[in-house]
Amino acid sequence: MSNQNNPLELLETTDDVEPTTRSERWRVWIDLWILTPLQIMWKDRRTRYGSLIILLYFMVGTVGVRLVSPATQNEGPAYVQPFDFEYTHMVYGYEVWQFPLGTNGFGEDIFAQTIHATPAMLQMMLAGGVFTAFVGAVVGIVAGYKRGTTERILMTAADIQIAIPGLPLLIVLAMALQPRSPIVVGLILGITSWAGLARALHSQVLALRSESYVEASRLMGFGSFPIMRDDLIPNIMPFIMINFMNAAIGIIHLSVGLYFLGVLPFTTDNWGVMINFAYNHGALLSWAGLPWLLAPIFAISLLGYGITIFSQGMDRLFNPRVRARHATTMDDSDEPDPMQ
Amino acid sequence: MNYYVKRVLQSLFTIWAVLTITFVLIRWMPGGPLDYLMAQFVQGNLGPSGTGVDTQERIAAFERMAEVYINFDPTAPLYVQYFEYVGDVLTGNLGRSIWYQQPVEEVLFPAIPWTVFIGAVAIFISFISRVIVGAALAYKEGSKLDIGGTTLLIWGHSIPFYVVAILLLYTFGYQFGWFPVSGRYNPDPPAGLNWPFIAGILHHAALPMVALAWASFGAGAIAMRANAIQILGEDYLRAAKLRGITSKRITLLYVARNAILPMYTQMLIQVGFIFSGSIILEMVFEYRGVGWYMFQAIQNNDYPLMMGCFLLITVTIAIAMLVADLTYGLVDPRVRRGESSESF
Numbered sequence: 308m309s310n311q312n313n314p315l316e317l318l319e320t321t322d323d324v325e326p327t328t329r330s331e332r333w334r335v336w337i338d339l340w341i342l343t344p345l346q347i348m349w350k351d352r353r354t355r356y357g358s359l360i361i362l363l364y365f366m367v368g369t370v371g372v373r374l375v376s377p378a379t380q381n382e383g384p385a386y387v388q389p390f391d392f393e394y395t396h397m398v399y400g401y402e403v404w405q406f407p408l409g410t411n412g413f414g415e416d417i418f419a420q421t422i423h424a425t426p427a428m429l430q431m432m433l434a435g436g437v438f439t440a441f442v443g444a445v446v447g448i449v450a451g452y453k454r455g456t457t458e459r460i461l462m463t464a465a466d467i468q469i470a471i472p473g474l475p476l477l478i479v480l481a482m483a484l485q486p487r488s489p490i491v492v493g494l495i496l497g498i499t500s501w502a503g504l505a506r507a508l509h510s511q512v513l514a515l516r517s518e519s520y521v522e523a524s525r526l527m528g529f530g531s532f533p534i535m536r537d538d539l540i541p542n543i544m545p546f547i548m549i550n551f552m553n554a555a556i557g558i559i560h561l562s563v564g565l566y567f568l569g570v571l572p573f574t575t576d577n578w579g580v581m582i583n584f585a586y587n588h589g590a591l592l593s594w595a596g597l598p599w600l601l602a603p604i605f606a607i608s609l610l611g612y613g614i615t616i617f618s619q620g621m622d623r624l625f626n627p628r629v630r631a632r633h634a635t636t637m638d639d640s641d642e643p644d645p646m647q
Numbered sequence: 648m649n650y651y652v653k654r655v656l657q658s659l660f661t662i663w664a665v666l667t668i669t670f671v672l673i674r675w676m677p678g679g680p681l682d683y684l685m686a687q688f689v690q691g692n693l694g695p696s697g698t699g700v701d702t703q704e705r706i707a708a709f710e711r712m713a714e715v716y717i718n719f720d721p722t723a724p725l726y727v728q729y730f731e732y733v734g735d736v737l738t739g740n741l742g743r744s745i746w747y748q749q750p751v752e753e754v755l756f757p758a759i760p761w762t763v764f765i766g767a768v769a770i771f772i773s774f775i776s777r778v779i780v781g782a783a784l785a786y787k788e789g790s791k792l793d794i795g796g797t798t799l800l801i802w803g804h805s806i807p808f809y810v811v812a813i814l815l816l817y818t819f820g821y822q823f824g825w826f827p828v829s830g831r832y833n834p835d836p837p838a839g840l841n842w843p844f845i846a847g848i849l850h851h852a853a854l855p856m857v858a859l860a861w862a863s864f865g866a867g868a869i870a871m872r873a874n875a876i877q878i879l880g881e882d883y884l885r886a887a888k889l890r891g892i893t894s895k896r897i898t899l900l901y902v903a904r905n906a907i908l909p910m911y912t913q914m915l916i917q918v919g920f921i922f923s924g925s926i927i928l929e930m931v932f933e934y935r936g937v938g939w940y941m942f943q944a945i946q947n948n949d950y951p952l953m954m955g956c957f958l959l960i961t962v963t964i965a966i967a968m969l970v971a972d973l974t975y976g977l978v979d980p981r982v983r984r985g986e987s988s989e990s991f
Contacts, residue, residue, distance in 0.1 A: 463660070470661045470965050471668070472923035475957045478945060479672060482953075560807040564927055567809065570945060586813060586931070591821045600817060604810050611805025619801075 357617025364610055368425040375422045378415040386410060386595040411599040412588050421602045424576040427489040428559065434493030435558035440551040443504030448535055450505070451512025462509060465502040473499035477561060481570045492571060496561045497554065504550045511543055545621065552618040556611050563607055578603035651973060658969040665961045669954055670732050673717055683948055684716060716743045716951050736958065742951035751955035755940060761831055762936035765852055766921030769859035774914055777864050778907060781871025788876055797869065804865030809927040812858035816931060819854060826854050829933035855932045862924055863917055867910065874906040911978050918967040922960040
């Protein structure tokens, strides 16, 4: 075949002869599922800034950790203040601060510590968020659609889980299991948050299951699983996604709290571990300890803020009522949208 | 079935489930209470030791000791252990603290008022401030104040309250020295109903209260703003204005009343949150309440005390949620019996 000899020819023929080739279909798919949503996201102030903040953390967690070497004890004097030009080093020919955010009481670079805490936190958030969203969705959808005994059992389980206070349960579990991998920590932290989502989804599915199109699918003889997959899940997916993000914020706060309490083993760098060391090793005693305390706090709150505004913006995009209002203000343009 | 009966039964079921979970954790947790007690016993830290004691006597002593500390004898059949444990807990016997060498309830119960005191005032502060801030933002919806205020609230909500606690302690406790950095009261004035003593208590409690109030402030104010905005657009408000009712009356009787109602359940659920949130809060301020004892129990591997705290916190939350559900119908006349099963 000549195709194997000349790749250009292959491209030409496929493009000319069949309009819906694989590459064409890919292009349509990319346009429909990636470019258009990105464009819509970019239009809204909240999703724009939210996604930029999340992207920043993602870059720090993947590329940043390779650029900044991990902190070591006594690499500088204790309590160097931020942006101190006394301590500089050369990076690619530029003279920059050696300790951009100063050093802590052990002479460790605070900036490097903050950076290197990011990957584990992202893994934790992802594992915990996916766990929460998955378990919550499965329990909520099945309970709402199946009704009867299944519903009663699943919802009672969710009610009990809601009634058991999260933090004390996690402390007891963390003491018992002593999880070391960030992913396992994330999964354990997710245990406390699936029930709320399951309960909310349950009532949504209860409303959806009597819609005419679901009724039609049932009369046409589709099984439970295809109906849940094709008729129910697309409708509640936005809600699940937003809850996934809220769960991720919850995981950040819980993990930082548990690391701060010292209940989880200190296997990885974590912002909570940094706060714990700052609290227990004298950072509170003088103003010089402020950067040691503020750096992890800022990292936590910026990530939480980014995810919150992103999920609020997504809510606007997904929520048909909000979208309709959005569209009318865009058309009439006599009433400016406060968020634009 | 009557809604109230159903709801009470559900709560009882929850409490039973929690008791069972606690039993399972005590009995089988690897490195948990039973293993720990055994290790302590083998090392001779607890129970009879020395050369004169034979094995039979030691085993008997261990069984007696397990009975005292964790409320059941691990060598008995499983169901007997379970019923012994549940029976003891239900009659108010929570076991014996290894660290304090006192019954758990004697260690824990005197700490409860301190935690409740901080929590109750914090909830009150948080409730008032979020109603005011939320309503103010709602009245100015779309203005610079609203956008800036909402941004600040979301930002504030992304900072966990215990981090706020540390910052408050750092700034106002250690650096400015305006508030004490640990403890519950001043040791000098005689305990009792005299002003110096009470002032000391308030002085010590101020920072923890503010930090705890923070926990529910951000999200609460945003929710209040949303409630108020929704109500401001209702038809009955326009009708009230047209009827010539003064705007002060409208604000108080129509807007405030309806916007605050949904926050009532939220507030009662926070009563339960006081206890679980107190673990980190009281550790930061070294404030000897229920949470501080739980933290100490974790540090010292004092499992009976830890499980006692866990049970106390859980049961409190179950009761608070029950009260929230049962009384919501009284507060909000729109909710009819049997329809309010999903108020949270």
